[in-house]
Amino acid sequence: MSTRHPPPGRQLPIVAVTPFPRAAAGALRDAQLRANLGRATRTIREKRAAVVAEVPDWEQLRDRAARVKDDVLDRLPELVDRFTRAATAAGATVHHATDAAAANAVVTDLVRAQGVDRVVKVKSMATQEIGLNEALAAAGVTAVETDLAELIVQLADDTPSHILVPAIHYNRGQIRELFARRMPGFHADSDDPAVLAGAARDYLRRTFLAARVAICGANFAVAETGSLVVVESEGNGRMCLTLPDTLIAVVGVEKLLPRFVDLGDFLRLLPRSSTGERMNPYTSIFTGVTPGDGPRRLHVVLLDNGRRRVAADPVGRAALRCIRCSACLNVCPVYERVGGHAYGSVYPGPIGAILSPQLTGQDAGHNATLPYASTLCGACYDVCPVKIDIPAILVHLRQTGPKPAAERAAMAWLGWTMRDRRRWRAALRAARSGGRPLRVLGRRHGGRLRRAPWPLSAWTTHRDAPLPAEESFRDWWHRTHDS
Amino acid sequence: MRIALFVTCLNDALFPRVGIATVTVLERLGHTVTFPAGQSCCGQLHANTGYPGPARALEQSTEAAFAGHDVVVSPSGSCVAHLRAHTRLPVYELSELLVDVLAVTDVGARFPYRVTYHPTCHGLRMLRLGDRPLRLLGAVRDLELLGLPEPEQCCGFGGTFALKNAAVSGAMLADKCAHAVATGADYLAAADSSCLAHIGGGLARRPGAPRPVHYAEILAATGAGAVG
Known part of the structure; x- marks a missing residue:
């Protein structure tokens, strides 16, 4: 398959259907949203700043990580090939998907082959990007999100508004009300976070024990060994990675790292940048299948979906260094005020403003309005653990994207004058x-x-x-x- | 020292007093200021709005206007950042010139008012001006410096962002103005007339708010008279 856009009516969840300024103006009118976001982003950015300040070689770490990622982008075909051989040798089956439709078709067929109508999912941006849950639903398969925040979003029939904390736009009162309406067996009248988490735990445990197929993404994929790495905070991911017989991983090709030792720097950078923790609570590293331990079948779907095209753009390609930490969202003054939904994509905030239009092309929906969703204040670049110069890429996309005729004429006249x-x-x-x-x-x-x-x-x-x-x-x- | 002034298009047209203040400070310190007349705009507006062709032409005409000058100064953090990234001109933001090149912090100014300082994004994160402007203001006689809450938050100007995303820009401005008002200062100083035009336009609608002022105007002041 080579079509870039899905058929009408099934727009990819990385295509803005509303121009950013209009969506943002709407979001600004929601005082509750602004209060929730302001409180949450302020807490997390203070936490991040404190733990990053503890690391004396932070700048060297950033430099090294950026170099490793650039090297990966320089030799994507070679590393895809090496990963495929290593993972296959370890007992995994590797599939290559050029776009969202192809990836969804592969996963749907694999799930159907197991004869199940319900799968559990580990939080994964790649599967959000391709709209996998919707594709599975169309095939009669229910995908249950097991990350607590993703579960909240799913129960609410909502879409994520933050990469790391997809339910950041909810407060605990709203979550209690939602659980009461939508979570089978929920009967607590408290909005104490521990009570709410306990209710979700009971609900999810029943789901884990019954699941035969799990779907995950990966934070990193090691080409040298064919290993996948899943970084999470709750342990729900590890339940999915170890209990079901069949595990299907959907992984963007830019998640590759050349060597196993490259992981070290990234596992230091990621938790401090994302959750403001010194070390990540649950880091699962797995390679192929091991008889008697974990899933008996492991499928890896390596996803392109525009990535190789982005990697060919000498300026824009740095966006593919992204390790989805969300630090740029938490410091962005625009994101803080309008939230993630205004960006019309599962990738919101500064990184979304450069990633979504590049993955889809600026002609898709209103994605060409996203590079203007920034004052170019530079706070995002300062905190990025892989040193993506987001303001420079925003400017690059403005310079290469479509522009209104009247503005073009005015700017030409002004320049001439x-x-x-x-x-x-x-x-x-x-x-x-x-x-x-x-x-x-x-x-x-x-x-x-x-x-x-x-x-x-x-x-x-x-x-x-x-x-x-x-x-x-x-x-x-x-x-x-x-x- | 012979110092060529890049006044910036915005100051030339709307805020000449900022250019005059820059000249006043440097001449008071005994330096010779020149004003190459071929200058207009550095190209930042065009580049950031997405017009690389006109931007390049303006960068080149600016470079030509200042050819042969050893030291160029400009009272604008964002224009200096743009010229530094896109030309080979030896260009300094005013506080860089004073503190780093001329090694002065006390420029002989007197300003008997309470002042709060907003570090604009380009000065803060692209030029890394750090505390240079604050050291200069700290040496001004009778000036009381008041801390601004959340100083590193962008004011919401962002060039054409203020027009293209007017609602978000307005929300960011409202927060910046609220912080400025909370200081109780007489003046809000900054290093960029563009941000000040935006913040000042917001402050003007809030009773009892500080007045906007470029810090160069404070450095130029020697008496009790108000500026801005």
Whole structure:
């Protein structure tokens, strides 16, 4: 299969169906959402900052990790081949999927072959990206998310709003209410987090024990050994990885690492960046199948879905270094105020704004609006454990993406005017005389304009506008210094 | 020292007082300021809005305007960051020039007001200005420096972001203004006129809020008169 987009009506969950500015404006009106997000992101970014400050060689770690990931992107075909041979030799079956539809078809066929109508899932961004749960549902298979936050989102028929904490937009009261409505056997009247987690544990334990097929992703895939690595906090993932007979892993090709020893740096970088923990609680590393221990069948679906095309872009490719830690979301002033849903993709925040439009192409839905969802403040670049220069890629995508004709004309005129000193001086004088009546109007407001007509009303809705000065700097200079 | 001033297009047209203040400070310290007339815009606006062609042309015309100058100064963190990334010009943000090159922190200013300082994103994260502007302000006579809550949070300007994502920009501005008001300062100082135009436009609608001021204007002040 080579089609990039799914058929109409089944848009990939990384395609924005609403322009970002409109979706964001809607989200801003939700005061509860802003309060939940503000509290959660502030807590997690303070935790991260504290534990990162403990590591004296943090900058060297970032540099090394970035280099390893760039090396992987340089030789993807070779490492895919090496992983495939190593994993196959260890008893796994490796499949290669060029796009979401192909990956979904492989997984659906594998599940059907086991004759089950219910599977358990480990939290996985790759399966979110391809809409696997929806594809399985269409084939009559129920996929049960076992990560607590993913379970909350699933019970609510909602979509994730954060990479690491997909239910970050809920508070505990909302979760208790949701469990009461949707979780079979739930009957607690407390919103104590321990009580809610206990209820989810009871529900999930019954599910684990009955499951014969599990589906997971992987944080890392080691080419040298054919090993997969799953990093999680709850232990629910490990239940899925060890109890069922059949395990199916869907792994983006950029998750490859060349050698087993490369894992060390990443396992230091990831927990401190994502959860603000010094060490990750449950790290599962598994290679092929082992008789009498864990699943008897292991299938690995290596997913491209646009990655090789992104890897060919010399600027944009750095987005594929991402290890899905979410540090950039937690420090982003835009994300903090609008939440993940505004980005229209399972990849929200700064990383989503560069990943979604690259994976789909900027012509997909309204993904071309995502690179503008940033002030380029640079907070994301500062915290990225693999040093993705997100602002530079945002600018790169703006420069290569579609633009409105009127803006194009205005920017061309402005550039033409500014690059010649005579034209620029004439424009300054025209602005000064044009601004004269406005300055009279602005006198009441300290020399500023309170209300301007469209399109400048976008400015004056929120703030007064400055007016051209009565004498430009260069005229002042000419008057005072050029004689 | 002969120092060439890159005043920036925004200051030239809207905030000439920031350029005048920069000249005043440097001349008071005994330096010779020149103003190459071929300058206009560094190209940042075009580059960040997605127009690499016009951006490149403006970067080149700026480079040509300052050819042969050994030291270029600009009172704008974001323009300096752009020129440093895209040209070979020896360009310094004003606080870098004063503290690092000229080795002064006391520029002989007096400003008897309470001031809070917002470290703009380009100065903070691209130029890593650190405490240079604060050291300069700290040496101003009779100035009381007040800490701004959550100083490192972006004000929400972001060039055309303020127009393209007006609602988000407005929400970020509201938080920045609330923090500024909470300080009880008379003035909010910063190193970038673009951010100040945005923050100042918001502060102007809030009674009792600090007035926006470029820190160069404070460094230029010697009497009791208000600025901004």
